[in-house]
Amino acid sequence: NAGVTQTPKFQVLKTGQSMTLQCAQDMNHEYMSWxxxxxxxxxxxxxxxxxxxITDQGEVPNGYNVSxxxxxxxxxxxxxxAPSQTSVYFCASSYVQxxxxxxxxFGSGTQLxxx
Amino acid sequence: xxxxxxxxGPFNVPEGATVAFNCTYSNSASQSFFxxxxxxxxxxxxxxxxxxxxxxxxxxxxxxxxxxxxxxxxIRDSKLSDSATYLCVVNRVVVGSQGYLIFGKGTxxxxxx
Numbered sequence: 001n002a003g004v005t006q007t008p009k010f011q012v013l014k015t016g017q018s019m020t021l022q023c024a025q026d027m028n029h030e031y032m033s034w035x036x037x038x039x040x041x042x043x044x045x046x047x048x049x050x051x052x053x054i055t056d057q058g059e060v061p062n063g064y065n066v067s068x069x070x071x072x073x074x075x076x077x078x079x080x081x082a083p084s085q086t087s088v089y090f091c092a093s094s095y096v097q098x099x100x101x102x103x104x105x106f107g108s109g110t111q112l113x114x115x
Numbered sequence: 116x117x118x119x120x121x122x123x124g125p126f127n128v129p130e131g132a133t134v135a136f137n138c139t140y141s142n143s144a145s146q147s148f149f150x151x152x153x154x155x156x157x158x159x160x161x162x163x164x165x166x167x168x169x170x171x172x173x174x175x176x177x178x179x180x181x182x183x184x185x186x187x188x189x190i191r192d193s194k195l196s197d198s199a200t201y202l203c204v205v206n207r208v209v210v211g212s213q214g215y216l217i218f219g220k221g222t223x224x225x226x227x228x
Contacts, residue, residue: 033215042220043159043202050213058215090158101147104216106158 002026006091006107013081013114021076021110023091031094031102032074036060036087037109043090049074081114088112116141119205119219127225132193136222138203139185147206148179150188152199153221159202162188193226200224 007022025032033048035058045058049068063085065077074093078085089110094102120139128134140148148165163170165177165186176189186205190197203219 035218040220043218045215045217048215056212059217103161103164104151104159106160108158109156 004091004093004105004107006089006110008110009108010111011113013078013112015082015114017081018077018079019081020078021089021091021112023074023076023107024072025074025091025093025105026072027093027095027105028071029093029095029105030071031096032068033058033092033104034064034066034074034076035090035092036085037090038087046076046089083114086112086114118142118207119203119217121201121203121219121222123220123222125223125225127227128193129227130193130195132226133189133191134193134224135187135189136201136203136224137185137187138205138219138222139183140203140205141184142205142208143181143184144208145205146208147216148177148186149204149216150175150177150186151202151204151218153202154199159218162201190224193224195226195228198224198226 004025034046035043037043044060047066049055091107092104118141150162151159152162153159165179169178174191178187200221200223202221207217208214
């Protein structure tokens with residue numbers, strides 16, 4: 001039972017490079033989201049999706065793009081990485097569209113460093 | 116007032132102690148409340164939802180006070196394994212959409228032998 005799978009677990013980028021963080025879930029969850037966690041800042045929502053083809057911005061969307069072409073996958077793209085994007089990134093999903101009433105299942109996280 | 120605010124701690128307690136955490140939230144329209152637990156360098160995991168009438172799950176009790184806009188978590192008979200960071204989570208109401216969950220910065224608990 002895989003749950004929410006994030007890859008890679010660790011990544012080092014140079015400023016200006018682009019990359020995609022992968023997130024996949026095998027629970028047929030409608031809702032998927034990306035959070036970043038910085039020391040002293042808590043978890044902050046970047047983008048979320050309530051179903052295939054539907055995405056929306058969270059608290060800190062700038063510098064990140066997302067798309068949701070399938071129910072299972074919700075990749076997060078950094079088009080031009082900046083040191084301020086150094087963080088731990090968590091993908092999370094839940095069963096239903098109205099995620100505020102449902103348990104969030106988190107992936108194990110991606111530690112990203114931008115030099 | 117910050118949208119979700121918690122005392123960062125750390126709370127250092129002996130095994131067997133009772134410890135309580137509070138969390139305040141600013142938006143009176145918020146309807147969903149949770150406590151999540153996060154171990155060091157791990158992903159957050161749901162500890163319990165918080166219901167209007169209060170609810171209990173074993174040694175853990177959660178309370179909601181809508182008038183004062185705070186939620187609380189009480190842990191009785193603390194175990195070493197309770198050492199973690201406890202995250203208060205509240206939904207943000209967004210006009211025109213379902214909104215989303217906002218996490219507090221967390222309260223760190225350390226249970227000592």
